[in-house]
Amino acid sequence: xxxxxxxxxxxxxxxxxxxxxxxxxxxxxxxxxxxxxxxxxxxxxxxxxxxxxxxxxxxxxxxxxxxxxxxxxxxxxxxxxxxxxxxxxxxxxxxxxxxxxxxxxxxxxxxxxxxxxxxxxxxxxxxxxxxxxxxxxxxxxxxxxxxxxxxxxxxxxxxxxxxxxxxxxxxxxxxxxxxxxxxxxxxxxxxxxxxxxxxxxxxxxxxxxxxxxxxxxxxxxxxxxxxxxxxxxxxxxxxxxxxxxxxxxxxxxxxxxxxxxxxxxxxxxxxxxxxxxxxxxxxxxxxxxxxxxxxxxxxxxxxxxxxxxxxxxxxxxxxxxxxxxxxxxxxxxxxxxxxxxxxxxxxxxxxxxxxxxxxxxxxxxxxxxxxxxxxxxxxxxxxxxxxxxxxxxxxxxxxxxxxxxxxxxxxxxxxxxxxxxxxxxxxxxxxxxxxxxxxxxxxxxxxxxxxxxxx
Amino acid sequence: xxxxxxxxxxxxxxxxxxxxxxxxxxxxxxxxxxxxxxxxxxxxxxxxxxxxxxxxxxxxxxxxxxxxxxxxxxxxxxxxxxxxxxxxxxxxxxxxxxxxxxxxxxxxxxxxxxxxxxxxxxxxxxxxxxxxxxxxxxxxxxxxxxxxxxxxxxxxxxxxxxxxxxxxxxxxxxxxxxxxxxxxxxxxxxxxxxxxxxxxxxxxxxxxxxxxxxxxxxxxxxxxxxxxxxxxxxxxxxxxxxxxxxxxxxxxxxxxxxxxxxxxxxxxxxxxxxxxxxxxxxxxxxxxxxxxxxxxxxxxxxxxxxxxxxxxxxxxxxxxxxxxxxxxxx
Ligand code: SF4
Ligand code: SF4
Numbered sequence: 001x002x003x004x005x006x007x008x009x010x011x012x013x014x015x016x017x018x019x020x021x022x023x024x025x026x027x028x029x030x031x032x033x034x035x036x037x038x039x040x041x042x043x044x045x046x047x048x049x050x051x052x053x054x055x056x057x058x059x060x061x062x063x064x065x066x067x068x069x070x071x072x073x074x075x076x077x078x079x080x081x082x083x084x085x086x087x088x089x090x091x092x093x094x095x096x097x098x099x100x101x102x103x104x105x106x107x108x109x110x111x112x113x114x115x116x117x118x119x120x121x122x123x124x125x126x127x128x129x130x131x132x133x134x135x136x137x138x139x140x141x142x143x144x145x146x147x148x149x150x151x152x153x154x155x156x157x158x159x160x161x162x163x164x165x166x167x168x169x170x171x172x173x174x175x176x177x178x179x180x181x182x183x184x185x186x187x188x189x190x191x192x193x194x195x196x197x198x199x200x201x202x203x204x205x206x207x208x209x210x211x212x213x214x215x216x217x218x219x220x221x222x223x224x225x226x227x228x229x230x231x232x233x234x235x236x237x238x239x240x241x242x243x244x245x246x247x248x249x250x251x252x253x254x255x256x257x258x259x260x261x262x263x264x265x266x267x268x269x270x271x272x273x274x275x276x277x278x279x280x281x282x283x284x285x286x287x288x289x290x291x292x293x294x295x296x297x298x299x300x301x302x303x304x305x306x307x308x309x310x311x312x313x314x315x316x317x318x319x320x321x322x323x324x325x326x327x328x329x330x331x332x333x334x335x336x337x338x339x340x341x342x343x344x345x346x347x348x349x350x351x352x353x354x355x356x357x358x359x360x361x362x363x364x365x366x367x368x369x370x371x372x373x374x375x376x377x378x379x380x381x382x383x384x385x386x387x388x389x390x391x392x393x394x395x396x397x398x399x400x401x402x403x404x405x406x407x408x409x410x411x412x413x414x415x416x417x418x419x420x421x422x423x424x425x426x427x428x429x430x431x432x433x434x435x436x437x438x439x440x441x442x443x444x445x446x447x448x449x450x451x452x453x454x455x
Numbered sequence: 456x457x458x459x460x461x462x463x464x465x466x467x468x469x470x471x472x473x474x475x476x477x478x479x480x481x482x483x484x485x486x487x488x489x490x491x492x493x494x495x496x497x498x499x500x501x502x503x504x505x506x507x508x509x510x511x512x513x514x515x516x517x518x519x520x521x522x523x524x525x526x527x528x529x530x531x532x533x534x535x536x537x538x539x540x541x542x543x544x545x546x547x548x549x550x551x552x553x554x555x556x557x558x559x560x561x562x563x564x565x566x567x568x569x570x571x572x573x574x575x576x577x578x579x580x581x582x583x584x585x586x587x588x589x590x591x592x593x594x595x596x597x598x599x600x601x602x603x604x605x606x607x608x609x610x611x612x613x614x615x616x617x618x619x620x621x622x623x624x625x626x627x628x629x630x631x632x633x634x635x636x637x638x639x640x641x642x643x644x645x646x647x648x649x650x651x652x653x654x655x656x657x658x659x660x661x662x663x664x665x666x667x668x669x670x671x672x673x674x675x676x677x678x679x680x681x682x683x684x685x686x687x688x689x690x691x692x693x694x695x696x697x698x699x700x701x702x703x704x705x706x707x708x709x710x711x712x713x714x715x716x717x718x719x720x721x722x723x724x725x726x727x728x729x730x731x732x733x734x735x736x737x738x739x740x741x742x743x744x745x746x747x748x749x750x751x752x753x754x755x756x757x758x759x760x761x762x763x764x765x766x767x768x769x770x771x772x773x774x775x776x777x778x779x780x781x782x783x784x785x
Pocket of ligand 1: 382383384385386387388389390399400428431432433434435436438
């Protein structure tokens with residue numbers, strides 16, 4: 001760690017505060033991406049991203065081809081939806097996602113000839129993704145294809161990508177940052193994608209960079225992924241893309257922290273990266289952009305990692321969106337005897353869930369299954385005002401004060417101490433010796449503040 | 456187990472599978488908890504306890520025994536009276552007891568220790584709402600009470616009347632001797648602790664050993680002891696030079712009183728010191744200045760206790776002044 005040098009960028013390669021949880025990535029680090037067979041049914045919620053749901057355009061009983069548009073994103077902040085399999089549309093149903101949202105979903109029963117998913121994955125990993133004739137694509141065309149392909153952020157937040165890349169006269173983009181930090185413990189899907197499909201990422205990065213007219217494109221990777229860095233270095237040779245190797249620290253992959261680490265800029269409170277001339281996309285997202293633009297195929301599949309000590313054989317999988325969590329878990333041998341908690345995403349910010357029929361959505365980066373030993377159910381004691389939460393908070397907040405304000409029903413203090421700047425990374429709860437679930441209290445506090453402001 | 460039992464809805468599939476849901480984050484640092492922090496403090500206090508027992512023999516054993524028992528009993532009693540869950544297992548009352556005993560003169564009679572414990576735990580801590588809610592360091596509240604109530608038994612004289620003690624440690628404390636009689640000592644006994652004083656404060660070596668352990672374990676902040684020691688060094692250093700003491704004054708003020716014990720074990724109490732690193736620097740600076748002001752200008756030879764109590768009182772203000780700027784706040 002002490003040999004860490006960060007050169008070529010204005011930032012320091014790291015950000016203030018943060019934590020070093022055991023990353024446990026070794027469990028699935030070396031597992032090559034496996035392709036799952038086409039499932040019998042897929043369930044596609046009409047809302048898989050931030051924003052408003054898409055409008056279904058298929059009827060029950062209708063047959064659909066692979067990649068056929070089944071929902072249109074009419075509103076600006078919405079995304080199109082495509083069928084990841086060929087089959088027959090069944091009746092709409094309501095599903096509960098791990099984050100607790102109940103949503104209407106289109107379900108499709110597989111029927112007829114399927115495109116083998118192996119072919120799609122081979123496409124992704126092939127060596128002949130173009131790097132030099134990017135300028136034949138008009139920026140606005142790229143934006144339109146991104147919109148039509150239903151691409152959203154695959155890193156977890158699932159913000160519709162076209163919204164970020166639509167040119168905006170008031171906010172020029174200088175730098176496109178491609179986020180390959182993957183700072184959540186356990187998850188390795190981005191790592192595998194960077195290692196196995198680096199060429200598609202590079203093409204996607206160039207296309208996205210062209211869409212936003214970025215002067216610079218930087219792919220950001222933490223220094224615990226040396227093999228991904230090597231692959232990306234090879235793939236970006238003779239391109240304008242730079243690679244930023246960052247210090248491994250949680251939450252390095254968070255937007256504001258990454259911008260600070262690489263560019264030394266602070267995104268204003270409540271602001272977006274575009275406020276400092278930055279657009280940011282996840283590595284998976286830009287790979288999807290490459291597929292959309294070059295292969296004209298919409299977002300129908302993604303890489304997810306299934307890991308944790310509670311999973312029999314941790315794997316990285318290439319799966320159709322809409323496959324059920326249960327099927328994916330069974331494919332990995334199921335859960336072990338001492339499994340205690342199933343989480344959509346990673347252990348720091350993921351949602352634990354119990355309904356295994358819930359579908360994998362566009363924003364699902366993985367499933368983590370923790371064992372009884374790992375989850376802490378220690379008794380909460382009083383805050384001893386040790387200040388460790390303050391020293392851990394990457395947003396430089398005072399978590400203990402926010403949590404107490406929430407507990408004692410005091411929204412004015414909570415908002416005075418900027419409760420809404422908290423992005424629920426979990427660092428404060430992780431370090432608290434009194435085992436207070438500060439994040440949970442802060443979530444309550446945010447609701448109190450919202451109600452109080454709307455009085 | 457307790458988490459699983461909360462899911463008592465029989466239709467909940469999580470129950471049958473032995474799974475349960477909970478809000479993120481799902482992992483926590485397993486290395487620390489409140490009890491572990493208190494145990495760290497006790498480990499750090501061990502060299503000082505041993506040194507005090509070596510120097511003051513039965514006086515030290517008796518005082519430690521009385522204070523720890525009295526603190527535990529007071530905690531039990533007061534918490535029970537308030538109808539709250541018993542909190543002895545967090546070990547904080549035991550730590551208060553040890554620190555209180557070590558800050559008393561060995562000659563103080565048994566009721567002094569008992570009363571200091573009752574006042575420290577009862578008024579200093581439980582009335583505010585228990586561990587984490589108190590504004591003042593409980594051990595110092597107790598000590599301040601007996602110091603005022605039994606001025607005779609606690610004043611400078613109490614140290615000199617300890618007949619039957621080891622020869623080396625009878626007589627006035629180094630700071631009293633210096634202040635009132637202009638007598639000085641060599642640096643070696645000051646550093647190792649073969650001098651008179653409150654039970655735990657005489658040995659600089661033992662305090663440094665335990666204090667460094669706490670700092671390395673990150674159980675105590677390093678900013679507070681460092682800034683106190685720096686401030687005291689500067690003020691005592693200037694006084695030394697202007698008064699041409701050729702170093703004797705500085706050495707006495709650094710090693711001869713309760714400074715080391717106070718800087719590492721009393722001022723660093725997380726509950727009663729500021730939250731942020733910056734706040735901790737200010738806290739240390741203020742404590743250091745107050746210690747020297749009391750030592751130089753008041754009738755007392757020692758000022759650590761009152762300095763810490765006064766700084767405890769302004770800690771909420773320091774917290775407000777040094778509240779960190781959120782990232783991105785212009
Ligand atoms: S880390 Fe926990 S105990 Fe320490 S100040 Fe924050 S909330 Fe209180
Ligand atoms: S969850 Fe919020 S308050 Fe806690 S460390 Fe993260 S940003 Fe700070």
